[in-house]
Amino acid sequence: MxxxxxxxxxxxxxxxxxxxxxxxxxxxxxxxxxxxxxxxxxxxxxxxxxxxxxxxxxxxxxxxxxxxxxxxxxxxxxxxxxxxxxxxxxxxxxxxxxxxxxxxxxxxxxxxxxxxxxxxxxxxxxxxxxxxxxxxxxxxxxxxxxxxxxxxxxxxxxxxxxxxxxxxxxxxxxxxxxxxxxxxxxxxxxxxxxxxxxxVSASRRLTQTHDVPCLLAELLTLRPWLRKTKNFEKFIDGKWKIVEGDEILKVSKVEVQTWFCLRNILFHRETFQQYEINAFRQRELGKCSALLNDVILDQLPPLIELKQFLCTLQVSQDIANGLNNLILExxxxxxxxxxxxxxxxxxxxxxxxxxxxxxxxxxxxxxxxxxxxxxxxxxxxxxxxxxxxxxxxxxxxxxxxIRCCSTCSKPAEKKCSRCEVAFYCCRECQVKDWILYDVDANTKTGYLVPEDNCGIEIDI
Structure with a gap:
């Protein structure tokens, strides 16, 4: 210390x-x-x-x-x-x-x-x-x-x-x-x-006075924390650092905060009820769904729900929410x-x-x-x-x-393709975990899973 x-x-x-x-x-x-x-x-x-x-x-x-x-x-x-x-x-x-x-x-x-x-x-x-x-x-x-x-x-x-x-x-x-x-x-x-x-005025400030979700969407598209000079560089802990190989794909702290800020505003009732979803915002926020690839979702599982929401948002009608509420700001x-x-x-x-x-x-x-x-x-x-x-x-x-098997806790490399969270070392461990997994998968993803079999296989 x-x-x-x-x-x-x-x-x-x-x-x-x-x-x-x-x-x-x-x-x-x-x-x-x-x-x-x-x-x-x-x-x-x-x-x-x-x-x-x-x-x-x-x-x-x-x-x-x-x-x-x-x-x-x-x-x-x-x-x-x-x-x-x-x-x-x-x-x-x-x-x-x-x-x-x-x-x-x-x-x-x-x-x-x-x-x-x-x-x-x-x-x-x-x-x-x-x-x-x-x-x-x-x-x-x-x-x-x-x-x-x-x-x-x-x-x-x-x-x-x-x-x-x-x-x-x-x-x-x-x-x-x-x-x-x-x-x-x-x-x-x-x-x-x-x-x-x-x-109370803070939620209106984030959504109505300033369109923070669309501002964050623009940031996520520009990715200012990553740049290419002679090498790839990432902005880490206040400094530009050279990154190579898998480090290029690793999500930086600032990028994490940007994604979570967007998720917070869209998922918190206080802010989402103040946010009108019109055609422009559907288009701008929709760009983020394409950015949420498997590499990012693997590192940040909570964003799986955000991707589902953004994909649904693209085919939804305009959402007015509670914009007519009179509040002294x-x-x-x-x-x-x-x-x-x-x-x-x-x-x-x-x-x-x-x-x-x-x-x-x-x-x-x-x-x-x-x-x-x-x-x-x-x-x-x-x-x-x-x-x-x-x-x-x-x-x-x-x-x-070092990822561990969800059943036996041994080192595991194979990830479940459904919830994208659980890891297994072999097929036998996955089968043993099916009963518990059914409940867990429903909780994590919101999808219905058959009670007799989770229907998910991994290649071992």
């Missing part, structure tokens, strides 16, 4: 120090200190979750009601990216370009922390009506990624080309947008899984409040202040900030932790590939 980044006493102090920052405060000394605190809290939360320990960071964030402040912090960077950053990039000379990258990375740190803690139901429930702001943020992040893919931006990155500082910064920005979108998918999956405990306010406050301060004043900070920074100030940030990121510690996790995951994967 790896040691803590910070002690329990420090965690409590750091969590209590979290507060809202305005756009004009970004880059200030107090903001940089806050950035360092978030880095340590995020790293500590990842360690606690990965090692299945008591998640102190998560509990304290809920107790001190700091999740709203984190969502506010994310939107502050979003507005800064849209309103201030383009003005800074008009300057050809940016001596502190790494500092701008730090501001962009700040958003990724907060989302990484939210991704870790929102795995738990009590974290999602504690969001209250702010879950709408988070849903809006995640949907916008995924939409932005799809836009980048369609515009071909991801294919323009060439490692051997000499780039200007501005171009390098833009590439880093696109990389962060990609990483954010991958985490947005996971967060949406967590929220959709716990939709019954969330605000809460409107997200965080982004609008941030923009309104910035307007009162004056965009011109904010931009001038940040030009002095990011463009006119002295060399000694650049060196000092770079050193502080390097210490905060603690690269060596996290590299050791990642190495340990990779070894752990490899051992776990090797254990998972």
């Amino acid at each position: 790896i040691s803590n980044i910070i002690s329990q006493e420090e965690i409590d102090l750091f969590v209590q120090s979290i507060r809202k920052y305005d756009i004009e405060d970004i880059g200030s000394k107090s903001w940089c200190e806050f950035h360092e605190i978030l880095i340590k809290l995020s790293q500590q939360a990842i360690i606690e979750a990965s090692e299945h320990r008591e998640e102190i960071v998560k509990e304290l964030l809920i107790i001190h009601d700091k999740l709203p402040d984190l969502i506010h912090g994310v939107y502050t960077i979003v507005v800064w990216r849209a309103k201030v950053l383009p003005k800074l990039l008009e300057n050809s000379d940016l001596p502190a370009s790494f500092f701008i990258y730090t501001i962009l990375y700040h958003e990724l740190i907060i989302i990484s922390l939210l991704e870790t803690v929102l795995y738990h139901e009590n974290s999602c429930e504690s969001l209250g009506e702010l879950v709408l702001d988070l849903i809006d943020y995640c949907v916008n992040g995924i939409t932005q990624l799809i836009g980048l893919i369609h515009s071909g931006v991801q294919n323009l990155i060439e490692k051997n080309i000499e780039l200007s500082t501005i171009d390098e910064l833009k590439i880093h920005q696109n990389e962060i947008i990609f990483n954010l979108a991958m985490k947005d998918i996971t967060i949406l999956s967590y929220l959709s899984d716990k939709i019954s405990t969330l605000s 809460v409107i997200p306010e965080i982004k609008d409040k941030i923009i309104e406050k910035a307007k009162r301060t004056g965009w011109k004043n904010i931009i001038e202040k940040h030009k002095k900070l990011f463009v006119d920074m002295k060399e000694n100030e650049v060196v000092e900030i770079a050193k502080r940030l390097s210490d905060a990121y603690n690269f060596e510690f996290m590299a050791d932790f990642e190495e340990q996790q990779q070894v752990k995951n490899k051992n776990q994967t090797e254990n998972e590939t």
Whole structure:
């Protein structure tokens, strides 16, 4: 077990120090200190979750009601990216370009922390009506990624080309947008899984305000987590890794979350009743049924029901569901409040202040900030932790590939072609399991199985 980044006493102090920052405060000394605190809290939360320990960071964030402040912090960077950053990039000379990258990375740190803690139901429930702001943020992040893919931006990155500082910064920005979108998918999956405990408006936000199922269908078609350069590469644990052979066909974590998010929305009563199935949606969602091949279903048996549903959906008439129900919907306010406050301060004043900070920074100030940030990121510690996790995951994967016979528990390679879940080592074991299998198969697939014989054979 790896040691803590910070002690329990420090965690409590750091969590209590979290507060809202305005756009004009970004880059200030107090903001940089806050950035360092978030880095340590995020790293500590990842360690606690990965090692299945008591998640102190998560509990304290809920107790001190700091999740709203984190969502506010994310939107502050979003507005800064849209309103201030383009003005800074008009300057050809940016001596502190790494500092701008730090501001962009700040958003990724907060989302990484939210991704870790929102795995738990009590974290999602504690969001209250702010879950709408988070849903809006995640949907916008995924939409932005799809836009980048369609515009071909991801294919323009060439490692051997000499780039200007501005171009390098833009590439880093696109990389962060990609990483954010991958985490947005996971967060949406967590929220959709716990939709019954969330605000009533959350289900309408996912289905009516935003057409999240069709958005996910587009993602599953594009498969942004897989790319072909000189080799096949998959986005695994926040990094692009070369994959070969069977690894290419193995479903990545992000792809799993995308499928499960779609399944949650279509199978949960709270969301499906709010979702009108028209001809366009039938066509878009129908594309996913073709993607659910045997390779994916073998790895993710719960998706068998989803494929059956999608196939049925393609030949069904339009489903209106309960769209006429009158509900007073809460409107997200965080982004609008941030923009309104910035307007009162004056965009011109904010931009001038940040030009002095990011463009006119002295060399000694650049060196000092770079050193502080390097210490905060603690690269060596996290590299050791990642190495340990990779070894752990490899051992776990090797254990998972050893399939056992459903009857005698001996190693088995032959899978039942009906339920696509049970494995048998021989024909005799399958026959012995027929009586129990009849009940199990009915439960898993919903198909009727003859009582005298399951009628399924495997070639041994």
